[in-house]
Amino acid sequence: MSELIIRDLRATVENKEILKGVNLTVRGGEIHALMGPNGAGKTTLGSVLIGHPSYQVTGGQILLDGKDITYATPEERARAGLFLAFQNPISIPGVKISTFLRTAFKQLHPEDKTGVNEFFDNVKKHLKKVGLDESFLSRAVNDGFSGGERKRFEILQMIILRPKIVVLDEIDSGLDVDALKLVADEIREYYSQDVGFLIITHYQRILKNIEPEFVHVLIDGRIVKDGDKELSLKIEEEGYDWLRSVA
Ligand SMILES: Nc1ncnc2c1ncn2[C@@H]1O[C@H](COP(=O)(O)OP(=O)(O)O)[C@@H](O)[C@H]1O
Ligand SMILES: [Mg+2]
Structure with missing residues (x-):
């Protein structure tokens, strides 16, 4: 069973302290929502x-299955089983999506013997499920994608690359109601394989489709409240102001 432990994590951006001691543990088979106002x-x-x-990082630790990955490269983290869909993923012009997926899969799962045909049959099955056309495979990674295409592609990557712990940042932004449902169905299907999720979101919207067991509220770089689904519902009704006094 996988376990991501974030321990007293502190971090700065351009010398400004943004994270001020974050503690959070996500295990395989758990869905956590991290909520919070803009700029939190x-x-x-x-x-x-x-x-x-x-x-x-200016303090604290990030552990994945007991391994300290606080200062690991993104590739090392991915190999350890961590997956992050970026809010604004970078584009890799010139690298076809088909090539990217196959190469990344082989790097992450060198022991897997799935042949090329079987691999792409599975890719095509899930392309359809997230609502992307097969011609998508010939395009370059994130090159000129719409917001919605990016989000669908992130979910496709998650399914194909088979990480153990998944972090999704604002996965619902840029998706209409129908697309959100497709994406949520794929997330739920993948979750059934004992995967741990950290779903980062400003709004409650995605949480109606994917019910989290655990809800955490981040304000000003600290988790100020932990709870369950009820907490996210209360935030939908009352916003974040009632939580600021404890921040
Ligand atoms: N690359 C960056 N350069 C400068 N400031 C940044 C950068 N990224 C984030 N920040 C600042 O860090 C704070 C937290 O931002 P962010 O993590 O994006 O919050 P959230 O995702 O909760 O809206 C904000 O004050 C933001 O201006
Ligand atoms: Mg954000």
């Missing part, structure tokens, strides 16, 4: 988890 540091946490170079 949610995307910063996601970026620090993937090892984005613009963010400096």
